[in-house]
Amino acid sequence: MFSLTLLSAAAEHQEATAWGLNAGGWVALAMLGVFGIMLKAGVPKLVAGLLDKQIAEIRKQLDDAKALRAEAETLRNQYAAKIAGAEADAAAMVEHAKHEAEAIVAQASAQITALIARREKMAQDKIGAAERSALADVRATAASAAAAAARGLIAENHNARADKALVDGAIADL
Secondary structure: OHHHHHHHHHHOOOOOOEOOEOHHHHHHHHHHHHHHHHHHHOHHHHHHHHHHHHHHHHHHHHHHHHHHHHHHHHHHHHHHHHHHHHHHHHHHHHHHHHHHOHHHHHHHHHHHHHHHHHHHHHHHHHHHHHHHHHHHHHHHHHHHHHHHHHHHHHHHHOOHHHHHHHHHHHHHHO
């Protein structure tokens, strides 16, 4: 009989409260205090400033990528002009070689064709490298912009109302 009274007394245990609040209430009150301090300290303004700074950096990177693209276009045009000039030089060499001797013409023709092919390949390689570099920069910038936009959306959608709903749900679960 003695053990039954102890079990029934333990089953009727009541949760401790202070000033009418239980443990969950104190946690909620502390959370409200932390959010109040964060608002008073200007954390939202700080976050907005950091986001603005990142946006400015991304814009700068995009401008740099545009400049690199323009530079690559300029290089490609220069090499196209050089190839055209080399072809004109080759034609002049061939004409001059015809006057000197038939054997020299054949040899000069082979050398000029090889030179044009090498220069054309070099130009294409350099243009391809510049385009790949510009594309990689644009991709990196796009990834950074997407990450910054995601952070902005998360920060925008996670406000005090959402926090209150989470806290109320946690309190209800207790």
